[in-house]
Each structure stands twice: as structure tokens, then as C-alpha cells.
Amino acid sequence: MAITIADSYYLKALDLYPYELDQVTEALNYAVGYDDEHAGAHNLLGMLNIYQLGNYSEAEKHFEKALASDINHVQSYYNYADLLIEIGEYERAKKLIDHAYKIKGVRIPRLKRYEGLIAEISGDLAKAKEYMKSAYENSCRKYERDFFRNELARIKAKIKDAKKEEKMKKGKEKKKKKKK
Numbered sequence: 001m002a003i004t005i006a007d008s009y010y011l012k013a014l015d016l017y018p019y020e021l022d023q024v025t026e027a028l029n030y031a032v033g034y035d036d037e038h039a040g041a042h043n044l045l046g047m048l049n050i051y052q053l054g055n056y057s058e059a060e061k062h063f064e065k066a067l068a069s070d071i072n073h074v075q076s077y078y079n080y081a082d083l084l085i086e087i088g089e090y091e092r093a094k095k096l097i098d099h100a101y102k103i104k105g106v107r108i109p110r111l112k113r114y115e116g117l118i119a120e121i122s123g124d125l126a127k128a129k130e131y132m133k134s135a136y137e138n139s140c141r142k143y144e145r146d147f148f149r150n151e152l153a154r155i156k157a158k159i160k161d162a163k164k165e166e167k168m169k170k171g172k173e174k175k176k177k178k179k180k
């Protein structure tokens with residue numbers, strides 16, 4: 001496979017991202033100008049729109065275009081899932097994650113983390129703990145395992161705090177009943 005002109009511009013943009021944003025946007029515009037179906041370029045445009053511009057609807061269009069162009073573009077699944085979780089589209093994120101499990105080369109621990117985040121946000125801390133534990137157990141990279149260990153500790157602390165809060169609430173209710 002030969003490197004295309006679009007690939008060259010995409011690689012230039014990728015190398016400069018996120019530091020030289022004016023050059024990144026110029027290179028990405030050239031990349032999609034040469035190949036409007038360049039999945040990597042659209043993924044990076046999506047990232048630029050989320051993280052630098054805060055334009056979620058434009059980011060969503062680029063992630064969808066990236067996946068329409070290359071259904072196996074792994075990085076687009078991660079970034080699109082981030083976006084969907086960020087904007088509260090949990091059902092759509094879950095469907096995307098479920099499909100991503102079928103893609104060759106996808107990082108299972110990363111998908112487990114996304115599922116854990118959705119469970120945590122939805123208030124199911126026990127399920128979130130299970131997902132983070134699974135992410136930790138499925139990871140073979142030290143930096144990743146350290147990250148998941150910290151995520152797991154964070155969720156365990158939330159569970160402990162929730163139990164304390166519930167216990168305090170029950171204690172106050174008992175005091176109110178005794179006063180009556």
C-alpha cells in the first residue's frame with residue numbers, strides 16, 4: 001500500500017496535534033481535500049472539534065464520516081464513544097461500544113472502561129466497579145493497569161461514600177422517629 005497525498009497531510013496533522021492547531025487544520029483540510037473519505041483525517045477533525053473548539057455536533061459528523069469511510073478505524077470508536085458519553089447519549093454509546101468489540105485490534109480494557117463510565121454516570125456503582133475491574137484484569141500494559149487501578153479505587157471510594165451517606169440518612173430518620 002502506497003502512502004497517498006492525503007495520508008501525508010494527515011500524518012503531518014497528527015504529528016502537530018494538539019500543539020500547532022493552525023497548521024493542523026490546514027493539513028487536515030488538504031487531507032480531506034485529496035480524500036474526503038480519509039477516516040484518520042475525519043477522526044482527527046472530530047477530536048479537534050471536541051477538545052479544542054467544543055463543537056460537539058461537528059465532531060459527531062466527522063466521527064460518523066470516519067466510521068462510514070472505514071468501519072474498522074479503531075481510534076474513531078474510542079473518540080466517538082468519548083463524545084457520546086460526554087453529551088449524555090448513553091444508549092448510542094453502548095451500541096457503538098458493543099459493535100466495537102467485534103473490530104480487530106480494539107483494546108478491550110478501554111471499551112470496558114467506557115462501559116464502566118456509563119454505569120457510573122447512570123448510578124450503578126456496583127456495575128461500574130465490575131467493568132473497571134474487568135478493564136484492569138484484561139490489561140497487560142503497566143501504565144494502563146495503573147490507570148485502571150486508580151479508576152477502580154475512585155469508584156470504590158464513591159461506593160464507600162454512598163454507604164456512609166445512606167447510613168447517616170438512616171440514623172437521622174431514626175432520631176426523627178424517636179423525637180415523635
